[in-house]
Amino acid sequence: MIQIKDLHKSYQMGSNSLHVLKGINFDVKEGELVSIMGSSGSGKSTLLNVLGMLDEADEGSYILDGVPIRNLNEKVAARYRNKFLGFIFQSFNLINYKSALDNVALPLYYQGMKRHERIEKAEYYLEKVGLAEWSHHLPNELSGGQKQRVAIARALASEPKVLLADEPTGALDSVTSYEVMDLIQGINDEGKTILIVTHEPDIAQMTKRIVNLKDGIIIDDSPVKQIRAKVHV
Incomplete structure (x- = not known):
């Protein structure tokens, strides 16, 4: 699913160059949870930015689902992101004045999907993450764990090849973190390829690599x- 070979990335800092990624070799098979x-x-955030097509490497190759990712203009990069990738962020990145349902449906608007289809699909994924009854609530009416579930539903709605999660439990308490990881493990069990950037060893142990x-x-x-996430009901 992902093949990265000899990846290098540097940033110019004034007159100095900061060499952040120094020859990364990294493959991810379909269905892995890494x-x-x-x-x-x-360099983990830089690597995630390259994987997410938010930044481009200086050297090396990146192949995603058989497609070489290089020299993309912003329009093509945005189209590829929408087609291949779903993003889950530590800060949720929900639009505060839109309901949970509208937040989940938004990426489908950019795919050109008709409104009734967007709503139907958004309702399906909110139900999948256990938030069907909260679909018309605004983000400020939801707990941190519920916001992250909305964000996961939004990431899944466009049916991406790969989910990229940047510290998905970083803003949550440990009980809620385990609930979110239980959900992520369940999505992976269904075959979705997922990469998680984390600094928490217990969260990393809930992945497979x-x-x-x-x-x-x-x-x-x-x-x-x-380790399976233990959820206390």
């Missing part, structure tokens, strides 16, 4: 015995 870990400055970054290189890439 966590990317590393301290601040390790941990990739550790340090100073722009992968220092360890190992399968792990997945």
Whole structure:
């Protein structure tokens, strides 16, 4: 699903160049659940930005579902993002004046889907994440965990090939974090490819493979015995 070979990325900082990614080699098969870990400055956010087509590498290759990702103008990059990727953010990134339903339906508008189809699909995915009764509530009427569920429903609605989650539990307490990870594990069980950037070891243990970054290189890439998220009802 994802093939990255000898990826390099530098940023110009005044007269100096900061070499952030220093030859990343990284493959993800369809249906994997992978966590990317590393301290601040390790390059994990830059790697996620490249994977998400929000930034482009200086050297190396990135192939997503058989499509080489390179030299994309913003219009093409946006189209590819909409087609291939779903994003889940630490800060949820919901539109405050739109209901949960409208937030989930929004990416489908950009796909040119008719309104009644968008609403039907958004309702389906809100039900899937357990929020059917909250569909007409605004984000400020939802808890942190509910907001993240809306964000997950929105990411799923466009039926992406890959979900990219940037610290999806970073703004949540531990009980809610485990509820969100239980949902993510369930989505992965259905076959969805998911990458999670996290600094929390217990969250990483809930994935099936941990990739550790340090100073722009992968220092360890190992399968792990997945711990299922325990949800207290």
